[in-house]
Amino acid sequence: MKIILRLAIFLILLPSQLQSRNDGETEITTEDGIEVFQNQKYYLLKKNVEIQSDSFTLYGDIVKINYDKDLYDITEIFAEGNVSLISKEYGINAKGKKIDIQISTEQIKVEGKNSKLILEDVDMYSDGIIIVKNIEGSFIVIGKNSRMVADDIDIQGENIDGTFTNDAGKRIVENINVKDKQISNIKTDDTNMFAKRAVYNKGTSIIDLYENVKIIRGAEVITGDYGKLDTKNKSYKVKSNETNKVKVLITEENE
Known part of the structure; x- marks a missing residue:
């Protein structure tokens, strides 16, 4: 650097x-x-x-x-x-x-425990290891309590990695992958998502969710095996495999 x-x-x-x-x-x-x-x-x-x-x-x-x-x-x-x-x-x-x-x-x-690495608008935290390779344009966050915040997306999971580009001296995250043997968590401004594995692509504004998927938005809770969220259009969908069904729970909100 x-x-x-x-x-x-x-x-x-x-x-x-x-x-x-x-x-x-x-x-x-x-x-x-x-x-x-x-x-x-x-x-x-x-x-x-x-x-x-x-x-x-x-x-x-x-x-x-x-x-x-x-x-x-x-x-x-x-x-x-x-x-x-x-x-x-x-x-x-x-x-x-x-x-x-x-x-x-x-x-x-x-x-080490409570490690952090903040690069401009990208925040990374972990009790394990954080690595950023500036020339290669890649990063990885591994270990307990690993977390990354970038592009108004808050991601938590035991293994987070991805790539970034340098634009006029500023690092811009292009892709993020997260996986966790238990469950990973991805939050945007209006949606809370859970899955064992997730992939974010800034170019398409899409977050793909795999295994034990749960999407929470407002009073809606939808579970399934695969989920897809468009962060730009604020739309999402959930699918199931052959053995499971999509479950939708809508709770009436009191004003």
Whole structure:
């Protein structure tokens, strides 16, 4: 991601006690100092590490930075222990027990309970793993309490993945797949849906639902084996297989 490229260009190792930094510099503070391992080509920052630059701030208990030719030629940043990464410039807000950033592939990985990764208007949460590959244009959210909010659609399930494109520097989600051995949940502004598996396509504005389908809208509750919702036209339908029937429950609402 661009934020990482800026770090690779401007990283400057400064003393651990500084009152201020100049524009274009990156300030690193750490209570236990910096260890450089030249043969293995990495340096280690320990205890209450804080890295500040013009475009981002990174906090962590331990930060390991791998490099190639010299200390400034960074290839990977790995931080652990109550890690947070914030960049208003690039719309990034990440938090987890571990954060791993691969420079060349522009990949960011967040791990641990209550992990989150917010990229502009896309919010991802999990007690497991969140991975975004910027160049490839893909993402995956795996584990308990996994959730993704994008395009006014709120999706929850143990396995969420999909693709996005970059339009004028802004990430736009194109496809989302969700599955859960128990049940996944998809919400729009007026419809609440449940299914073991679901697929969202932004281009067609369609959400396809598979297995143990339930669609709730207002006083209507419809169950079946397959469902299809058009988020643009606000229409939906539910089908059954040969052994089951579609069930419709309409509850009278009191004004």
